[in-house]
Amino acid sequence: MGNNIGLDQNGVDKVVDWLNGYLSDLHVLYVKLHNVHWNVEGTDFFALHARFEEYYDAVHEELDAVAEKIVILGSRPLARIADYIDRTSLAESESKAIGPAEAVRLIADDFSKMIVNLRNGIAVAQDAGDETTADLLIGSLGRYEKDLWMLKAFLA
Numbered sequence: 001m002g003n004n005i006g007l008d009q010n011g012v013d014k015v016v017d018w019l020n021g022y023l024s025d026l027h028v029l030y031v032k033l034h035n036v037h038w039n040v041e042g043t044d045f046f047a048l049h050a051r052f053e054e055y056y057d058a059v060h061e062e063l064d065a066v067a068e069k070i071v072i073l074g075s076r077p078l079a080r081i082a083d084y085i086d087r088t089s090l091a092e093s094e095s096k097a098i099g100p101a102e103a104v105r106l107i108a109d110d111f112s113k114m115i116v117n118l119r120n121g122i123a124v125a126q127d128a129g130d131e132t133t134a135d136l137l138i139g140s141l142g143r144y145e146k147d148l149w150m151l152k153a154f155l156a
């Protein structure tokens with residue numbers, strides 16, 4: 001591992017390690033959003049089916065940006081499902097019919113976890129003086145905060 005972007009390698013190693021854990025979370029979230037996209041049933045089917053698709057499209061873009069950031073930092077992103085399962089802080093869910101409120105609660109809980117994780121990652125990046133990684137993560141944080149508000153409004 002090495003970087004030529006003027007950052008202390010010790011700090012970069014910590015950022016990369018955090019980003020690989022977050023990349024693992026994103027892969028699990030990506031699959032889980034497909035799960036509820038496919039399995040949600042009930043009166044709000046059309047709205048939630050479409051909304052969950054928007055979410056997994058956004059997660060796909062995010063996970064690509066995070067993996068590329070790891071390469072930019074002179075390292076290699078985890079690229080095996082087994083590694084993602086090993087590193088993730090999220091739990092997978094069974095494939096079965098799920099009602100609108102239960103599906104939204106499931107995703108809201110994960111978005112809450114992503115928000116807590118992101119706050120840690122932003123601190124790790126800022127400690128390393130890595131402003132562009134912090135900026136990337138702050139952008140994600142804002143999106144999850146807004147999405148969580150809307151999911152909670154659905155449940156109210």
Ligand SMILES: [Fe+2]
Binds near residue numbers: 037053
């Ligand atoms: Fe679909």
